[in-house]
Amino acid sequence: MINVSILGYGTIGSGVFQVLKENCQIIxxxxxxxxxxxxxxxxxxxxxxxAEELIVHDFKEIDGxxxxxxxxxxxxxxxxxxxxxxxxxxxxxxxxxxxKALVAAFGPELINIAxxxxxxxxxxxxxxxxxxxxxxxxxxxxxxxxxxxxxILNGTTxxxxxxxxxxxxxxxxxxxxxQAKGYAEKDPSADIEGYDACRKIAILASLAYGHQTDFKDIxxxxxxxxxxxxxxxxxxxxxKIKIIASCKNTGGKVSAxxxxxxVNATHPLYSVDGVFNAILVKGNMAxxxxxxxxxxxxxxxxxxxxxxIIEAAKHPGINIKTIWDNQKLEIVPFKENISKFFVRVxxxxxxxxxxxxxxxxxxxxxxxxxxxxxxxxxxxxxxGTYASAEKSLGNIINKIRFH
Ligand code: HSE
Numbered sequence: 001m002i003n004v005s006i007l008g009y010g011t012i013g014s015g016v017f018q019v020l021k022e023n024c025q026i027i028x029x030x031x032x033x034x035x036x037x038x039x040x041x042x043x044x045x046x047x048x049x050x051a052e053e054l055i056v057h058d059f060k061e062i063d064g065x066x067x068x069x070x071x072x073x074x075x076x077x078x079x080x081x082x083x084x085x086x087x088x089x090x091x092x093x094x095x096x097x098x099x100k101a102l103v104a105a106f107g108p109e110l111i112n113i114a115x116x117x118x119x120x121x122x123x124x125x126x127x128x129x130x131x132x133x134x135x136x137x138x139x140x141x142x143x144x145x146x147x148x149x150x151x152i153l154n155g156t157t158x159x160x161x162x163x164x165x166x167x168x169x170x171x172x173x174x175x176x177x178x179q180a181k182g183y184a185e186k187d188p189s190a191d192i193e194g195y196d197a198c199r200k201i202a203i204l205a206s207l208a209y210g211h212q213t214d215f216k217d218i219x220x221x222x223x224x225x226x227x228x229x230x231x232x233x234x235x236x237x238x239x240k241i242k243i244i245a246s247c248k249n250t251g252g253k254v255s256a257x258x259x260x261x262x263v264n265a266t267h268p269l270y271s272v273d274g275v276f277n278a279i280l281v282k283g284n285m286a287x288x289x290x291x292x293x294x295x296x297x298x299x300x301x302x303x304x305x306x307x308x309i310i311e312a313a314k315h316p317g318i319n320i321k322t323i324w325d326n327q328k329l330e331i332v333p334f335k336e337n338i339s340k341f342f343v344r345v346x347x348x349x350x351x352x353x354x355x356x357x358x359x360x361x362x363x364x365x366x367x368x369x370x371x372x373x374x375x376x377x378x379x380x381x382x383x384g385t386y387a388s389a390e391k392s393l394g395n396i397i398n399k400i401r402f403h
Contacts, residue, residue, distance in 0.1 A: 002035045002313045005062045007084055008075030009042040009051065012098045012125070015302025016072055017051055020309070027306065031313045038068060041075075041084075059084050063091070070312050072305060073097040082106055089113040089121060094312035096305050098125035104199040108212050108326040115319045122308035127200040128153065128277050130300025131293040132307070137207045137281070138322060144283030146208035150246040150403065153200040155275035155295045156184045156191035157223050157243045161260075162273040164231050165240055171226060183275060193222035194243060194258040201245035204279070205256055207322075208247065211329035213256065219334045221259040225398055233342065233368045233375055234400075239264045242272070244403055255332040261403040262342055269403075335384035339401040342366065344375045346395045359389035373397060 004020070006013045017037055020027065028034050039062050040054045059080070062068060071088040073095055075081045081102050085095050090113060097103065102110075103126045114121040124134045128151070137146070152158050156178060163174040175192070178184035190196045202215035223243050234241050239262040247256040263270045268290050272278040277295025282288050294300035311320070345352050349365065352374040356363055363376035378386070390396045 002031070002033050002069045002309075003038040003067045004035060004070045004072060004309060005038055005065070005068045006040045006072045006074060007059070007062070007081070008073065009040050009044070009046060009055065010074065010076070011298050012301050012305065013040065013042075013072070013074035014051070015298035016074060016305050016309075019299060019302045019306045021050075023306075027310060031310050033313055035309060035313060039065065059087075063087055068093060069316070070309055071095045072309065073099055073102070074305065075099070076101070078102060078105060085110060085121075086113065089117055089119060092117045092119050094120040094122065094315075096122045096124075096308035096312060098123070098301055098305050100126040100196070100199045100203060102126075104202050104215050107203065107206060108324055111322045111324055112326070115321070118317050118319050120312050120315060120320055121322070122311060123203070124308050125301045125304035127203050128279055128291065128293070129155075129295040129297060130303050131277060131279065131291045131295060132304070133204070133279050133291050134207065135307070135311070136289075136291065137204065138320075141281060141283050141286060141289070144285045146249060146281060147284055148246065148248045148282040149201070149204050149208060149279065150244055150269065151197075151201065151204070151279040152242055152269055152272050152277050153197040153245045153279070153295065154191050154194075154243060155277055156188065157194075157197070158272065158277065159183045159275045160192070161223060161226065161241055161243065164226070164228065165234070168228060168231070170228050171224065192224055194220040194245075197243060197245040198258045201247055201256060201258060205247040205254065205329065206324045209249065209254055209329055210323040211325055211327045213247075213329040213331070217331045218256045218258060219337075220257075223260055226260055226400075227398070229344070229368070229370060229373075230398055230400060233344070233366055234262055236366060236368045237262060237264070237342070240270055241400060242269055244269070246403075250332075253332050254329060255337050257334070257337065259401060261401050263403050267403060335382060335387065337383045338380050339383070339386075340380050341378045341386055341399050341401055342375070343378060343399045344373050344397040345393060346373050346397055348372070349374045352395075355393060359393050377402075
């Protein structure tokens, strides 16, 4: 019998309880042991809930219960999640978490404690919700040098961009609709500004390259500037706009970015719509491998947490090595990144053509029926070159990079 304690009985925590209960038979067969939830930490009482009897309000009750084998952290936030997770690992208990903020900030330290104490710190649900990506990166793709990861890692923004594309609605209208449907938070900034996707790509880059990737080093641009005109231009280019979180390894130098990007119909991420997420990984031996599924949601995310519980239960007293050390991963300075840009400037074609050529060199004009602006595609240029050209022109409305 494996005893589990769940910290936080919110959406994911209660989902973990439900998955363990509803699928107990198959989980027992696949683990070789019964997995039982012994206690659940939450400030609330949950009167009448089927987990009511298991609720405790003080972490000390769990910390001091020597029968607990595995701790599940689904509280979210950094504190006290960090302190509770650390205390559990130090007691030799494996911890399974869905908390991307915790993993992105304290990953190497917690991985190190787990290694020392011969237990496991597992975080499959922290990136891509129900999509298996952490374990595949750690084991299935272990023989490969990871050349590139490009992901649609945020369901809220993918839903908003999909609705803007399909319904022709503007950003604000779709955001309000997404909030009403529960697809966007009341304070949507973490999603729409790209911060959520940034933490997720930082975790994937850390695993892919073995060193701590500081999310603050990753250039991050959200979707708030995308308008219906941008969407119409994308349609003219037979492309869609997606917010892409990416990292790329060029001869050992790693670049990373989160920003809206144009993907054409042949790109594997083109058909990933609505709240779905997908992660495209390019290994130097395996080639392109894509992972697709629900990046959020109670049971999908809980399923990923339970997969970690099973993994931990199958390895009592054994640390499954995770290569992610404390050394800082140097990210290539942003201005050195190379992209091809789609750019819109205010004013007519006649007013802009010469100035644009002077600033950007050869460009390809794009027509979408707007006489008050001029749009074009640049050649591949560095971010530094782009920034200088934008400054010298002074009338840029928006720019989107091609993928
Ligand atoms: N807000 C996140 C999303 C939830 O929209 O993908 C999962 O991290």
